[in-house]
Amino acid sequence: MKKTAFKTVSQKTLAYSLAFTLAACPLASAGHVLAAPAAASADSVEAAQAHAQAQVAYRIDARLDEKNMRIQGRETVTYRNTSKDTLRKIVFHTFADANRSKATQTSMFEQNNEEIRKENPQKKPEDFLGGIDILSASAGGEALAYQNSNQALTVELKQELKPGEAVTVEIGFEVKIPFGMQRLSYYKDIVNGAHWFPVMSVYDKEKHEWDQTPYSKIFETDYYDSSDFEVHLNVPDSYRLLMPGTISTQADPQEPGRQIVSAVANNTREFVFFASPNYKVESITRDGLTIEYYYFDNMPDKKQIVDEYIDTAFKAIQFFSEKYGKYPYPEFRIAESYVEGVAVEFARVIQMGQIRPNSDPAHDYVFVHEIAHQWFHALIGNNSEKESFLDEGFADFSKVYFAEKQGDDLNGFKSIQIDDLSSIDKPIAGTNTEVGDLQSPTFYNKGRQAIYQLYRNVGEEKFDMFMKEYFKRYEFKNATIEGLLQTIQDTLGDESRKEMDKILHDPHFALKPEYRLSEAEEAAFWHEQFKTSYRSSLSQIPNLPAETMSRIMDKALQGEPLTIVVSDQAGSQAKKQQQTILAQLEGTLGIMGIPYEVVSDRQTLKKKLKKELPSSNIIAIGSAKTNGLIQALKPGIMQKSKAIGFDWKGKMNQKASSGAYVIKHPYNQNRLLLHFFWNGDALNSDAVEPFAEQMLESTQL
Structure with a gap:
């Protein structure tokens, strides 16, 4: 990436100016401090310097109103134009608006919410809805025209943004958090904070347009540029917050009983938080990596199971680091929540359901799948609306690869070899819309078969070499299927590329017979x-x-x-x-x-x-x-x-x-x-x- 700032301002001058401005001007709403720290710390100056260099850098100050379940916030976003186009507007995703209507909320939590409705008859249908209101947009102290429609916030710039230039925009917003089970929601004693602020859209340099796709109702639409974040959240002092990055806490100097929890997370694809007054944290550090599990202490000997999960996380992260590329962050965090049947990946954080007394951390491959997403989603990004295979297929293959090398015969490669997907007539390279409700067998199962066939064709040594090169090319960037195929061609040759290209676009792809289990092996x-x-x-x-x-x-x-x-x-x-x-x-x-x-x-x-x-x-x-x-x-x-x-x-x-x-x-x-x-x-x-x-x-x- 180019390291440029404003055309007439040096990077160093911009960095220190931005740090001074943010520290000197605390933001307020309804008489409360949002989350501005008392003074600029060395971390905030360092973050401000990084902001000047990153394509996208956020400084977010927000306050959680836990009584009304709302978030009041203001974000300062610096965006660098790395395209060859002159831009007259910038676009943000406002995915919180997916909660405006049940018709636009993602369907994967519908069953959970139906159960929650039965348990909470006092809750009205509108309580399960939410949304984000944009209160203001400005740059350099001047108000900017904007429109928030269909989960896309378009901000008109006063001046053209030429290639290599950067612009800093301030946006004021307020979010209503829905009750129930959504990525952004509250339920019982936890707040799930995904998609809670306007996030920069990705600009397509070839099509010369901003991505304005609403969040998928049937699957996922997580497509972002890696960015630098400095976030300050004002919450009750009884709350414990899980966020990516380096976390620090200080008492709110103006409002007793509240605290400001801050995080600096650079080169991070997305920023989420989970908050609860009842979280306990188990933290273990090995070889410079700290893994933390935020959990509810609601059953005997739960800490022992948590420790076993952390041990599995260390093993998986070490395995993927050796096979693909080193996990670059100093921390990894796991959030226990009440979500059932759905585990969710985020950058440097994963969300899991409730730990049960009979949980088996050593063989919980949903857990390993979510950890694998740190490589195939968080580090190597992709457009998960159009090419979901790139994250789900590789994450699912990776969990099986891990199981195989752990000596788990049933969950290793045999679980790929036995899959009969002949009835699934959707191409692995299909979009979410094209695949419809067959995402799991198409992106996950057929996807991992395609990768396994490549693995068998070339052998483990060459496959690992290819994966390391793929990681090297796309770490902190967004990959595409075309980029994947080019990497295969450059490392494994033309024939391997041709075969994989055919596999990914053939709706009737089936694993080669010689790579399947025999009849006797299948029975066993x-x-x-x-x-x-x-x-x-x-x-x-x-x-x-x-x-x-x-x-x-x-x-x-x-x-x-x-x-x-x-x-x-x-x-x-x-x-x-x-x-x-x-x-x-x-x-x-x-x-x-x-x-x-x-x-x-x-x-x-x-x-x-x-x-x-x-x-x-x-x-x-x-x-x-x-x-x-x-x-x-x-x-x-x-x-x-x-x-x-x-x-x-x-x-x-x-x-x-x-x-x-x-x-x-x-x-x-x-x-x-x-x-x-x-x-x-x-x-x-x-x-x-x-x-x-x-x-x-x-x-x-």
């Missing part, structure tokens, strides 16, 4: 996947009874024998129904890779009853009156049923009754007996399919 993979999932899920439920239907699948997955016994004295209609149900069950067991034996005649049953069946878990199908196993074990079944409070005799004598129960095997305390039953000759013909579906659901997690 799914068996291990189900085995791990069952064991993990069941262990996470405290005091789960032994007599649980899904446990029988878990035990079979762990290698215990499984026998299916169907009624041998059923009528012709019931036998057909049993075969339908059995076929459904066998299909599920086949997918899971579970071996089993079927017993359907009385003589075989008699032979196995004393020698083999006591060591086996059993699934019995059919009427208690016609199933030979149930009849043979009836006294023991009644006793075991009584132990769990199940009136077996009463239930079996009810006309037209059907269902299932699970008990400990009457002959073996370490095995289970699961009985899918119906009373009477047969099920109603309309009930067979629903019964089979319910049967399978009862054994799932």
